Amino acid sequence: MTNAPQPAAVAAPRGLRSDGLSGALLILVALAVAWENRVFPTGSLAEPGPGYVPLLFAVALGCFGLLIMLRGSASPLLNTIEWTESRRGLVLLVACGVAVFALERIGYRLTMIALLVFLLGVVERKRPLPTLLVALGFAFASYFLFATLLKVQLPRGPWGF
Amino acid sequence: MEGVINNLLLGFSVALTPSVLAYAFAGCVIGTLVGMLPGLGPLAGISLLLPATFGLNPIVAIVLLSGVYYGAMYGGSTTSILMRIPGEAASVMTCVDGYAMTQRGRAGPALAIAAIGSFVAGTLSVVALMFLAPTLAAFALRFGPPEYTALLLMGFLVLSYMSSGSMPKTLAMAVVGLLLGMIGIDAMSGYTRFNYGVIELGDGIGIVPVAVGLFGLSEILLTAGQATPPAIQRPSLRQLIPSAEEMRLSVGPIARGSLIGFMIGIIPGSAHVISSFVSYGIERRMSKHPERFGNGAIEGVAGPESANNAAATGAFVPMLALGIPTGPITAVMLAALMVHGIAPGPLLIAQEPKLFWGFVASMYVGNVVLLILNLPLVGLFVNLLRIPYSYLYPAILCFCILGVYSVSNSVVDVWIMIAMGAFGYALRKFNYDLAPIALGLILAPMLELSVRQSLAMSGGSYGIFFDRPIAVAMFAAAAVLVLLALKPLVFRSKDWREKVGLEDQA
Numbered sequence: 001m002t003n004a005p006q007p008a009a010v011a012a013p014r015g016l017r018s019d020g021l022s023g024a025l026l027i028l029v030a031l032a033v034a035w036e037n038r039v040f041p042t043g044s045l046a047e048p049g050p051g052y053v054p055l056l057f058a059v060a061l062g063c064f065g066l067l068i069m070l071r072g073s074a075s076p077l078l079n080t081i082e083w084t085e086s087r088r089g090l091v092l093l094v095a096c097g098v099a100v101f102a103l104e105r106i107g108y109r110l111t112m113i114a115l116l117v118f119l120l121g122v123v124e125r126k127r128p129l130p131t132l133l134v135a136l137g138f139a140f141a142s143y144f145l146f147a148t149l150l151k152v153q154l155p156r157g158p159w160g161f
Numbered sequence: 162m163e164g165v166i167n168n169l170l171l172g173f174s175v176a177l178t179p180s181v182l183a184y185a186f187a188g189c190v191i192g193t194l195v196g197m198l199p200g201l202g203p204l205a206g207i208s209l210l211l212p213a214t215f216g217l218n219p220i221v222a223i224v225l226l227s228g229v230y231y232g233a234m235y236g237g238s239t240t241s242i243l244m245r246i247p248g249e250a251a252s253v254m255t256c257v258d259g260y261a262m263t264q265r266g267r268a269g270p271a272l273a274i275a276a277i278g279s280f281v282a283g284t285l286s287v288v289a290l291m292f293l294a295p296t297l298a299a300f301a302l303r304f305g306p307p308e309y310t311a312l313l314l315m316g317f318l319v320l321s322y323m324s325s326g327s328m329p330k331t332l333a334m335a336v337v338g339l340l341l342g343m344i345g346i347d348a349m350s351g352y353t354r355f356n357y358g359v360i361e362l363g364d365g366i367g368i369v370p371v372a373v374g375l376f377g378l379s380e381i382l383l384t385a386g387q388a389t390p391p392a393i394q395r396p397s398l399r400q401l402i403p404s405a406e407e408m409r410l411s412v413g414p415i416a417r418g419s420l421i422g423f424m425i426g427i428i429p430g431s432a433h434v435i436s437s438f439v440s441y442g443i444e445r446r447m448s449k450h451p452e453r454f455g456n457g458a459i460e461g462v463a464g465p466e467s468a469n470n471a472a473a474t475g476a477f478v479p480m481l482a483l484g485i486p487t488g489p490i491t492a493v494m495l496a497a498l499m500v501h502g503i504a505p506g507p508l509l510i511a512q513e514p515k516l517f518w519g520f521v522a523s524m525y526v527g528n529v530v531l532l533i534l535n536l537p538l539v540g541l542f543v544n545l546l547r548i549p550y551s552y553l554y555p556a557i558l559c560f561c562i563l564g565v566y567s568v569s570n571s572v573v574d575v576w577i578m579i580a581m582g583a584f585g586y587a588l589r590k591f592n593y594d595l596a597p598i599a600l601g602l603i604l605a606p607m608l609e610l611s612v613r614q615s616l617a618m619s620g621g622s623y624g625i626f627f628d629r630p631i632a633v634a635m636f637a638a639a640a641v642l643v644l645l646a647l648k649p650l651v652f653r654s655k656d657w658r659e660k661v662g663l664e665d666q667a
Contacts, residue, residue: 018590018591018592019330019591021591022591022593026333026337029337033340036355037354040352040354044621045616045621045622046616046617046620046621047616047617047621048612048613048616048617049350050347050349050350050352050354052613053343053608053609053612053613054340054343054354054355056612057336057339057340057343058340060332060336061333061336061337061340064329064330064332064333064336065333067329068327068329068330068333071327071329075592081590081591083590085382085383085384085385088382088385089382089383089385089583089586092381092382092385092558093382093579093582093583096378096558096562096575096579096582097576097579099562100562100572100575100576100579103562103566103572103575104572108563112559112563115555115558115559115562116555116556116559119555119558120551120552120555123555124551124552124555126551126552134552134555134556138556138559142559142560142563146212146213146563146567150212150213150216151216152212152213152215152567153567153570154563154566154567155570
């Protein structure tokens with residue numbers, strides 16, 4: 001028997017794991033649904049009310065959330081998840097939000113032109129001429145295809161666009 | 162048999178009318194494009210096209226949308242083989258050996274085998290659909306609320322077992338979808354639930370904004386800003402002809418892929434995606450030279466491509482026979498039928514024979530159209546891939562807004578799409594499967610109604626689910642799945658995903 005020092009066991013890196021966080025969030029959602037559901041009568045088993053099934057689903061979601069959390073030790077550490085594209089993603093979401101806000105106010109074609117000019121010209125830094133051509137071409141061609149040919153109702157702004 | 166032939170003749174009399182033929186062709190072309198373009202899968206494509214079908218007759222509408230669906234299965238293989246970019250999720254496995262063949266100068270035969278395999282599988286599956294759907298519909302007439310409850314619950318368990326992710330995560334996402342389906346007016350009591358004063362939410366959340374947000378927008382959020390695709394090979398017509406050896410090697414995988422794909426297509430889940438993974442795993446296992454896989458084995462193209470096409474057709478069986486969608490794509494198609502006042506279910510085939518058999522016959526026609534599109538015209542389609550993604554994704558984004566808005570002319574729907582896009586992006590980062598959310602949303606009203614009706618029928622006893630033989634059989638099948646899912650945890654063995662290599666690739 002020797003007293004040579006044993007190599008230290010390789011410990012799993014410590015920290016919050018992705019499944020731990022997502023499981024906890026699902027439990028929170030389940031609790032929120034159960035709380036919001038309290039205003040609807042659950043009725044009796046023989047005559048279940050409008051709150052009965054949502055409550056069942058909320059309980060099920062909570063259980064699955066707990067299971068995900070408990071089994072989450074093998075999932076990646078939260079700080080190893082890469083969010084490299086998140087900034088661009090956020091810009092796209094905000095641009096979409098502004099476009100939705102504008103859609104019924106300034107009309108379909110102007111909104112699409114503005115959105116495409118922003119995405120191509122500002123986000124993708126394309127040259128002004130191709131940007132403008134694509135924006136105008138898409139807005140008018142898609143309007144013609146959907147509103148004129150396929151009779152889909154699309155909003156027009158105060159200037160007829 | 163004679164009855165089926167007579168019905169099929171009726172179907173062809175519908176499918177070969179100029180208008181149906183033209184829309185089948187249009188659907189196939191759009192589907193091929195949708196399948197080729199990254200960021201626009203078949204679900205987003207079908208959802209965006211949905212408003213355009215409102216003015217059409219129901220046969221034309223369903224023929225157009227289904228053409229997009231199986232057209233996307235064909236189109237997805239082109240980018241996978243030529244550029245190693247799966248146009249849609251079901252083509253991921255084709256990338257592995259398809260692109261390796263391209264690097265070895267065999268892109269032409271890979272494209273040809275993918276198209277031939279897709280054609281054979283698509284056609285064989287339509288034959289199976291033709292015989293199976295009416296039989297299943299006749300059987301489903303015996304179903305009452307307890308049977309539907311058991312069927313839906315079993316469906317969710319099958320979905321979670323067959324999904325590429327973990328079972329609890331898939332089930333959690335299905336429940337999230339079910340909870341989203343609780344928003345709006347309760348059909349039994351008239352209560353408006355969880356709408357927080359937003360009038361538009363009174364009718365509930367529609368499948369289109371959720372599907373486009375989860376699958377279309379979240380994909381754009383993940384892929385926007387990616388590098389310009391590499392140079393693309395454009396094989397000539399002569400280069401498409403496979404060698405005799407390649408043909409011989411492909412026969413078995415195409416036959417097996419067709420069978421596996423159809424069977425998986427019938428059960429709930431992202432069938433076309435799963436079937437291609439399972440087919441690839443089986444071919445690799447059965448091969449005498451598994452080391453060829455990953456280095457340009459033609460079987461690795463033939464099997465998955467056949468399987469995903471067969472699965473696309475198989476998914477129509479429960480949709481048409483039971484009125485139950487097996488995935489978000491068939492859910493959107495059901496919505497298209499409902500818009501036209503057609504109630505899908507066991508009585509559909511008897512009440513709407515022209516629609517059912519016209520649809521079946523149009524699928525034969527569609528497969529021929531797609532074979533023509535995907536072989537001689539592949540060079541033409543490849544030109545589309547030369548458009549830089551930085552130009553493509555803003556246009557797709559605009560199409561998403563346009564498509565979602567025009568379903569019910571509501572900006573609330575577009576806000577829902579944006580929220581779902583962000584939600585889907587986060588869920589993908591955390592390795593959650595998105596398809597169960599869409600499926601849960603569409604099945605929620607049906608499940609709630611059948612649970613409450615069953616309890617009312619039994620005077621409040623859950624025993625009703627275990628008194629009826631069909632329901633008991635379904636619950637027993639569900640219990641077997643749960644046990645199978647637990648087996649790898651208890652015995653520390655590999656589960657089916659590891660066996661077919663799904664976890665390596667996903």
